[in-house]
Amino acid sequence: MKAANTVPRNLPALLAALHEEERDAAVTVEGTPGGVIHLRRGGVVAVDTPGAPSAESTLLKSGRVEDSAWAAACAAVGSGGGTLSEEVSRRGLLSQEEFEVSCTAALFDGAFALALGAAAEWEVREPSRLLVAARAFPPHLVTSETTRRLAVVNELWGSATDLARTRVRRTKAPAARLLPRHAAVLEAANGRRTPRDIAFALGRGTYAVMLDLAHLRSLGLVGQDAPPPPPGRPSTAPRVPDARTESPEPAAPAPLPQRSPGTHQPPRSATA
Secondary structure, three states, X not given: OOOOOOXXXXXXXXXXXXXXXXXXXXXXXXXXXXXXXXXXXXEEEEEEOOOOOOHHHHHHHOOOOOHHHHHHHHHHHHHHOOOXXXXXHHOOOOOHHHHHHHXXXXXXXXXXXXXXXXXEEEEEEOOOOOOOOOOOEOHHHHHHHHHHHHHHXXXXXXXXXXXXXXXXXXXXXXXXXXXXXXXXXXXXOEOOOOHHHHHHHHOOOHHHHHHHHHXXXXXXXXXXXXXXXXXXXXXXOOOOOOOOOOOOOOOOOOOXXXXXXXXXXXXXXXXX
């Protein structure tokens, strides 16, 4: 495919250009939380970020797969080739369908978490070898789903970015009869954890935890202190403004992040 001749104006535009070129690449996004977007033939196959649990993290922390069994499967793939999906299926740990669902959920959750932070700049590097990856998704589908999720949390909470930085605490209100997942989130809301912290503690997705926190707040079971100010400039990921708050005074536009050429290897994927 013909390479793009201009520097993309933002991260979605960059991913669209790489998709058109059918590139294999690892796009490192600096910032908070930052992360790595992995592409195969231009499609997004994984998003690694400290802002959301990986597929490996959710499978192990939830107890769906034992640590030792997972490590053995990864070692077998590393020494003998093949794919992790095939290996975990052969060992009876997960069906290939279950593996793909877990990886796909982690991909979209990672993209959502990445959009909550402040992206300072990005860098296109050589692709990294992945053990844990979903099937490829066109970037525009990942972008549209991320935008939808931001809109949902904005509607339920008021601001998805504020919720991401908030340490949520349970109130003294007596708990009603709750579903097990809601009860687990409520127990984990100790006033020291953000939604991301709760997600890692429970082996669940950050987006799913945010939805459960919004439900618990509607019941008067959780509250929050004022979130800390956001670090740096807003993310370049697509945003849906909070319709329930007044628009602030316009600020001077911040410069868009620029792509810099990669000269070193990408950081090791959390799921690799």
